[in-house]
Amino acid sequence: KRKIWINRLWRAREEEGELHRAFAQLKDDLEQFVRYFRMNFLKFDNLLKLVKPHIQKENTVLRRFRAVL
Template identity: 45%
Template structure:
C-alpha cells in the first residue's frame, strides 16, 4: 500500500531542491573579490614602491638589493613572467610580481 502523503512530500522536497540549485547557478560569480579591486591604487606595492624607489637605503633594506639591480633583474625576467592582458582581467605587472617574489 502506498502512502500518498509521503510521495507528495518527497516530490515537493525534490522540486524545492531543484529550484535552489537553479537559483545558485544563476548567481553571478566574480573573478576578483571586491576587496582586491582597489589593489592597483590602494595596495602595498602601489603605495610603497614609489616611496622606496627614491629612498635608496630603505629600498635596500626592504628588498635586499639596490634599485638598479632590481630594475636589471626586472628587465631580464620580463619575457618569462609577463602575462597577457585579456578582456576579463588585467595582469599583475612584472615589477609587482618580482616585488612579491623578493619579499
C-alpha cells in the same frame, strides 16, 4: 593602550596595495629600498629586465588583459 611607530611608507598600504605604494616611495629613498628588497635599485632593475618577458600579463580565452595607465 600601547602605541607603536609605523613608517609613513606602510600607513596607506591597505588602500593602495603594499607593493604599488611601497615601490613608488622606495625609489626616492634608496636606503629603505635596499632594506625592503635586499638589493639596490640597479640590481632590481636588471633583475626585472630579465624576468619581465616571463611575467607580463597576456590575453587568454577566459579574460582580456586591459593595461592600466
